[in-house]
Amino acid sequence: WRNAMLSVFCSPNRYTQGKNATGVLGQEMAGLDLEGPALIVAGKSAIRQLTDTWKTTLADAKIEHVVFPFGGECSLAEIERAKTVARQHKAQVIIGAGGGKVLDTARVAASDLALPVVNCPTVASSDAPCSALSVIYTEEGTFQEYRFLRKNPDLILVDTQVIAQGPPRLLAAGMGDALATWFEANTCVAGHVRNMRGGASTRSALTLAKLCYETLLADGAEALRAVRNQVVTPALERLVEANTLLSGLGFESSGLAAAHAVHNGLTIAPATLDYFHGERVAFGLLVQLVLEGQPQSVLNQVLTFATEVGLPTTLAEIGLTQLSRELLERIANRATAKGETIHNEPFEVTPDMVVDAIRAADDLGQCWKKQN
Structure with a gap:
């Protein structure tokens, strides 16, 4: 007790x-x-x-x-x-x-x-x-x-x-960061792992993470249009709250998983440093969903949203057009370092699994682009 x-x-x-x-x-x-x-x-x-x-x-x-x-x-x-x-x-x-x-x-x-x-x-x-x-x-x-x-x-x-008044791309990057919140929170809660403060999640934290995801899907595209026109609209207000408050409370009080760990791995590749945190997280989320074997319906929903607001779904879109096996392995080793949040996944994650998941996620994104 x-x-x-x-x-x-x-x-x-x-x-x-x-x-x-x-x-x-x-x-x-x-x-x-x-x-x-x-x-x-x-x-x-x-x-x-x-x-x-x-x-x-x-x-x-x-x-x-x-x-x-x-x-x-x-x-x-x-x-x-x-x-x-x-x-x-x-x-x-x-x-x-x-x-x-x-x-x-x-x-x-x-x-x-x-x-x-x-x-x-x-x-x-x-x-x-x-x-x-x-x-x-x-x-x-x-x-x-x-x-x-x-x-x-x-x-x-x-x-x-x-x-x-800010760049629309930055708002979209915030959506990339927020997009991962619900999926990472859900993984942590299902696995009974500790949140960022060392405790268990509350129902309120998980509910806020879910509201964050629902708000992105409902208001993301319209909020992006508002910023392109430099106007404040109710959709923008709701979306800003999702990116800032709901995502913040959701990740800290429920926890992070593979998406952010893959992001941290990606930062060792200099070419990715021209891209924003949330853009790298968005691709990291695809890798997490592949790792977890999420159903195609979930992948499609995430890919549809990412495409709609201009978030990366392939390695090329975060600067990695020529990715050597050696660099891919270094990224995977960094993503699975001791203490990384990828170990909040409900199964043991090895660097080899991450290499495969990154390549599979990239292929998924490329096929999606060709079909849509």
């Missing part, structure tokens, strides 16, 4: 989303007793679009702030640079504003300094913002490690007006 696995559900303290939400950032922070000075770790487009709004909203809440321009990679060196600037300015809170790597950097820096953190994603390109987890990469962009943090962010603030 004492060794029984407890169910653990984790989530951010508050999630706020909507058009022009940046305008209430100071008010939201004040409402949560978050005080300045604030260090804003920010990507280029966030600085370009939001500098004036930050000045107004944070001044209204009497929160002093300084901006730290993000260097481009969530690496240990970049995290240390952010921490140094935070100490210099005696920051009492760290705000991350930008894409997934910006937010990952802000979360680790805040955690190391024992400071509260606010995440303001400017793209809905991954499910990172809500989690107490950051993905650390080398300076060259190869996956290095998952860093587990003590707590989830204090505030997530998603401005859909900003997201509507």
